[in-house]
Amino acid sequence: MEATQEDATRPKALCPEKLSPDGLGLLRKSIDVDERKGLTAEELIEIIPAYEALLVRSETKVTADLLAAAKRLKVVARAGVGVDNVDVPAATKLGIIVVNSPSGNIQAAAEHTVALLLSMARNIPDACASLKAAKWERSRLVGVEVKGKTLGIIGLGKVGLIVARMARGMGMQVAAADPYASPSVAEAANVNLVGSLGELLPVADFLTIHTPMLASTKGMLSHAEIGQMKKGSRILNVARGGIVDEVALLAALESGQISGAAIDVFTKEPPNKDPESAASKLIAHPKCVCTPHLGASTVEAQENVSIDVCEQVLQILAGELPRSAVNAPIILPADHKTLQPFVALVEKMGSLYTQHFTSPKEQSGRTTFDLTYEGEISMISSTKPLFAAFIKGLTSPISDAEGFNVNIVNAELVAKERGIFVNEQKSRDPSTQAYSSLITLVARPPSRAPSLNRVEQVSTADLNSRRAKEERHIISGYCSDRSPFISRIDRFSTSFKADGVLIICHNYDSPGKIGVVGGLLGKENVNINFMSVAPATYMNNEAHVPKMAQERLRTPSDASTPTESTEALMILGVDREVDDKVLKGLVEGGGVLSVSSVVL
Numbered sequence: 312m313e314a315t316q317e318d319a320t321r322p323k324a325l326c327p328e329k330l331s332p333d334g335l336g337l338l339r340k341s342i343d344v345d346e347r348k349g350l351t352a353e354e355l356i357e358i359i360p361a362y363e364a365l366l367v368r369s370e371t372k373v374t375a376d377l378l379a380a381a382k383r384l385k386v387v388a389r390a391g392v393g394v395d396n397v398d399v400p401a402a403t404k405l406g407i408i409v410v411n412s413p414s415g416n417i418q419a420a421a422e423h424t425v426a427l428l429l430s431m432a433r434n435i436p437d438a439c440a441s442l443k444a445a446k447w448e449r450s451r452l453v454g455v456e457v458k459g460k461t462l463g464i465i466g467l468g469k470v471g472l473i474v475a476r477m478a479r480g481m482g483m484q485v486a487a488a489d490p491y492a493s494p495s496v497a498e499a500a501n502v503n504l505v506g507s508l509g510e511l512l513p514v515a516d517f518l519t520i521h522t523p524m525l526a527s528t529k530g531m532l533s534h535a536e537i538g539q540m541k542k543g544s545r546i547l548n549v550a551r552g553g554i555v556d557e558v559a560l561l562a563a564l565e566s567g568q569i570s571g572a573a574i575d576v577f578t579k580e581p582p583n584k585d586p587e588s589a590a591s592k593l594i595a596h597p598k599c600v601c602t603p604h605l606g607a608s609t610v611e612a613q614e615n616v617s618i619d620v621c622e623q624v625l626q627i628l629a630g631e632l633p634r635s636a637v638n639a640p641i642i643l644p645a646d647h648k649t650l651q652p653f654v655a656l657v658e659k660m661g662s663l664y665t666q667h668f669t670s671p672k673e674q675s676g677r678t679t680f681d682l683t684y685e686g687e688i689s690m691i692s693s694t695k696p697l698f699a700a701f702i703k704g705l706t707s708p709i710s711d712a713e714g715f716n717v718n719i720v721n722a723e724l725v726a727k728e729r730g731i732f733v734n735e736q737k738s739r740d741p742s743t744q745a746y747s748s749l750i751t752l753v754a755r756p757p758s759r760a761p762s763l764n765r766v767e768q769v770s771t772a773d774l775n776s777r778r779a780k781e782e783r784h785i786i787s788g789y790c791s792d793r794s795p796f797i798s799r800i801d802r803f804s805t806s807f808k809a810d811g812v813l814i815i816c817h818n819y820d821s822p823g824k825i826g827v828v829g830g831l832l833g834k835e836n837v838n839i840n841f842m843s844v845a846p847a848t849y850m851n852n853e854a855h856v857p858k859m860a861q862e863r864l865r866t867p868s869d870a871s872t873p874t875e876s877t878e879a880l881m882i883l884g885v886d887r888e889v890d891d892k893v894l895k896g897l898v899e900g901g902g903v904l905s906v907s908s909v910v911l
């Protein structure tokens with residue numbers, strides 16, 4: 312259609328990939344949509360300056376160069392979950408909103424997992440190819456049943472839970488490892504949530520992965536882990552290529568350690584064509600069932616994701632906040648000035664909690680949080696942006712840029728889905744005069760039903776100290792000069808800017824410790840930008856009760872409490888992220904009791 316004078320004023324959207332027409336139809340009512348498949352990167356850069364919206368799936372590489380050339384672009388819409396093909400930081404810098412569809416294709420991905428599970432158990436691709444080749448090989452193609460077998464799930468999120476329910480429906484036992492999953496959500500789905508990956512691997516007959524691709528999940532299933540599985544078990548990956556080490560998977564198939572593999576996703580897509588590469592050998596292996604990243608490829612899922620992102624494009628072009636923006640602000644412009652520093656603070660406190668107190672290797676089960684706003688901050692009319700920022704901080708270290716789009720619109724829903732409970736309290740009179748506003752986070756495990764077959768006699772003092780030491784965690788923070796600072800971690804009082812890469816060491820406060828830790832980091836070429844020693848000022852993890860006050864409250868039975876005052880936290884701001892080997896070195900060679908690495 313030829314552009315009329317009036318058309319020239321309508322916004323324009325470019326769609327260089329196959330998107331379902333359902334969403335595009337919505338756009339066409341008020342936007343001109345150009346569907347241009349097969350463009351090269353250079354062609355895209357040449358034409359992008361004319362467009363306000365760009366709609367893609369996983370194939371178009373939305374690079375910093377492309378975004379820099381996109382002078383009118385307001386939104387990049389990813390019709391699916393993964394935004395690994397979009398340079399989100401570059402878009403954020405340019406003020407371009409990136410949206411996706413975090414739930415539109417989860418049913419499709421779960422159904423594809425079950426389709427692969429049964430295909431693998433019954434040798435269906437092999438049998439089909441054999442019959443088409445005019446063979447009749449009934450005895451070679453005997454399969455196994457899934458009923459009564461154990462399905463191990465790594466990552467009990469949106470897709471993992473749907474797979475779990477379907478597997479239960481087929482009579483399977485389901486066990487899952489997910490350090491951040493809610494025990495009550497798992498229980499309701501009849502899933503045995505185990506404490507660690509090490510507990511899951513030996514019990515699974517079939518093992519399926521549904522985690523995002525993160526630094527902590529990359530290569531999480533390699534030689535050692537597959538070696539812990541039952542001989543003859545089977546592995547599926549419909550999440551992301553690279554979570555399972557392709558070389559290790561191939562070796563396990565060849566040695567018979569595993570009897571089958573089902574793969575939808577590859578480390579490099581499309582996979583390397585070199586016949587000697589692990590991906591090519593896996594694809595060619597008779598015991599491997601594989602598909603070319605088809606998890607989301609159903610008519611229904613494509614309709615869902617297309618409508619979902621096109622509605623959001625319309626919202627953004629109308630100046631509204633979209634529901635699933637990967638990089639949208641949590642605060643509305645009117646509240647920005649007052650709330651921005653506190654929103655940043657609460658987000659960092661949530662992120663610090665997840666990175667410092669929970670382990671990607673063990674079930675944490677801590678799902679109830681008390682957030683207390685004291686002093687001036689308690690006078691804000693709505694705490695919704697603070698709540699949203701907290702949920703975002705808590706969950707983003709365990710999600711990829713892919714799935715995680717917490718904002719003011721969807722924070723409550725995300726918290727509910729993850730089984731996170733937050734009690735918010737406001738107090739105009741701060742418990743300390745040191746700050747005009749103080750925010751305190753207390754994390755508690757969900758209340759447990761008393762055990763029926765175990766009777767324990769414990770003193771009140773013991774009970775209090777147990778609760779304090781084992782179960783509660785506390786983080787407090789304040790803002791200075793519009794920047795977020797942490798003032799307390801558990802019993803330790805401190806003051807450091809919540810920014811950058813930090814190494815947090817828990818140690819006995821003895822002479823020479825700083826030098827040893829500094830020396831070990833120096834050897835690894837890690838530069839220390841700042842260091843802060845946090846003494847144990849609070850006796851226990853009692854919120855707001857500093858040590859002095861608690862000492863007055865101590866009863867004679869508490870007198871034997873170990874000398875906690877000799878412990879301290881050493882907080883080091885460093886110039887780069889360090890790996891587990893360096894952290895282990897600090898514990899083994901530096902006399903540190905425990906250590907965590909945190910990026911804020």
Ligand SMILES: NC(=O)c1ccc[n+]([C@@H]2O[C@H](COP(=O)([O-])OP(=O)(O)OC[C@H]3O[C@@H](n4cnc5c(N)ncnc54)[C@H](O)[C@@H]3O)[C@@H](O)[C@H]2O)c1
Binds near residue numbers: 492527
């Ligand atoms: N093949 C496809 O076409 C296709 C389609 C949709 C989704 N996916 C992929 O599936 C994955 C899961 O999607 P989702 O929507 O269920 O995501 P989700 O965020 O709802 O769930 C991910 C789960 O992984 C858990 N997790 C994080 N780190 C972990 C660790 N170290 N060990 C164990 N569990 C860990 C999280 O706690 C969370 O519960 C994503 O990577 C997504 O891109 C693939």
Ligand SMILES: O=C(O)[C@H](O)COP(=O)(O)O
Binds near residue numbers: 368
């Ligand atoms: O991230 C996703 O949504 C899935 O992996 C599907 O990607 P696709 O849209 O390219 O099929």
